[in-house]
Amino acid sequence: MANPLFDKLFAPHIGSTATFLILPNGDQISYNSFLGQTAQYANVIRDSGLEVGDRLAVQIEKSPEALAVYAACALTGTVFLPLNTAYAPAELSYFLNDSSARLFLCDPKNYSALKAITQTAGAQILTLGSNGEGSFADAASTKPKTCRIAQRSSRDLAALLYTSGTTGRSKGAMLSQGNLLSNAEALTELWQFTAHDTLLHALPIFHTHGLFVATNVTLSAGGAMMFLPKFDVEQMIRGLPECTTMMGVPTFYTRLLDHQKFDKNLTEHMRLFISGSAPMLSETHAMFTKKTGHKVLERYGMTETNMSTSNPYFGERRAGSVGFPLPGIDLKITDPDTGIVVPQGGIGEIEVRGANVFQGYWNMPKKTAEELRTDGFFITGDLARMDEDGYVTIVGRSKDLIISGGFNIYPKELEMILNDQTGVLESAVIAVSHADMGEAALAILVGKGAGPNIDQIQALMKRDVARFKHPRDFIVIDELPRNAMGKVQKNVLRETYANWFNSDPV
Ligand code: MCA
């Protein structure tokens, strides 16, 4: 029997009394205790009728229990489908239907609101709260703390992670056991994680960064995580002295730097600070080094590829660069129009190939074929150049995407909603620089008739769209700038409104 993810990440810890999770109140959860709970959860998943390959969707708050559901899916061969806790029912309904999830786990407080959409999607619904309460936890409490391990191969799916599309429709990225495991092993080695490490974990666990990069690397090394429910700067300041490593989005770093207690003493025994999911400004990098003596290690990845590049652990970590391709990963910079590799030092689109690259988009063979070449290279939509030393620097994106505080917002999704509103002729949603979130969404509307009713639009957004995607402001103008082909010139809009959120108050 084999199950690569279980064999490599979980089996080595069976019976281990070493600490896996440290909670903000100081409580510690050992590997053995975590794995016992995982087995109980696995038994509930099986008893609910799920077979290998079935999808289990979850929208639950971050907690050790939520992490145990991920682990239980690895043991049972169930495909784990984590969903942002900010998603509204209308958004959830799409994911449940598109994935044909067999079981949906939600927070007990959302049960009444989500029961009907779950049933319409043909899934069962159970609940799991952040304090370990709910019908799923109740069912698990009487189950044995051991379970049968499903037989899986490296190519079998471990997770389905939805990533919004430039067409406005979210695509489910199919990630195999081999995708996750190969990346976890490469990063553990590259970043020198060991059983002596404690990672300060404040990221959400419904995305690649907090779920796979942070958790799988910790499991692979046999280390511990200080598991905070979310980023809270005061908790971070309290937690740092007990940790050796931290992973975060750039907003974590700017918020820490803004805190008056954040200084060299607090980070003295830290071994490594890692940043990713969004570009870190060179000033942030420099300020961090000035204040702490540490050089942040920036790396680059995507939901579809896990991590593809990283600055070196040993060697020069360059501000503004995302470093070198990971061992075993092929990376090339190509002309977006021809797919031909650009001359050394030229700007082009990043394409990557390797064991890290996903298996395609769920039920979207056409989309998959557009982005995943037959020779295995995945077209990322990120624009970059590689210098003569091999360092990759991301300079922009060919995809229309806003990254706000590490969360992706797809303008197309919002524009489709805005264009349907009374009084709106057309719209353009653009990324504008934002001091805290890096980028924020700005909606630019062209009115018709009596013009748009912004209050009404905001109320609709509140009901149907996750809060993090909401435009931070709405502007009404007479017409959108267009080029000779009639295409909206978002670059012109981005220039015009570049300082909309950061300009000094007059
Ligand atoms: C929260 N809000 C946001 C965001 N987060 N709005 C825009 N962008 C966001 N990222 C909303 C809140 O609901 C709130 O609404 C208001 O904005 C201000 O919230 P605040 O309390 O300031 O925010 P927070 O709760 O402290 O969250 C900020 C955060 C968080 C800590 C930066 O967004 C976060 O943890 N981001 C990490 C995302 C991540 O893990 N990305 C990895 C993706 P209201 O005004 O109504 O109160 S994986 C990936 O990208 C690839 C694979 C990779 O390379 O890693």
Ligand code: AMP
């Ligand atoms: P996601 O679709 O959520 O997986 O987001 C992946 C995108 O985040 C990439 O395509 C990049 O545009 C961006 N990204 C991730 N890491 C970095 C980084 N270190 N610097 C710049 N952009 C990044």
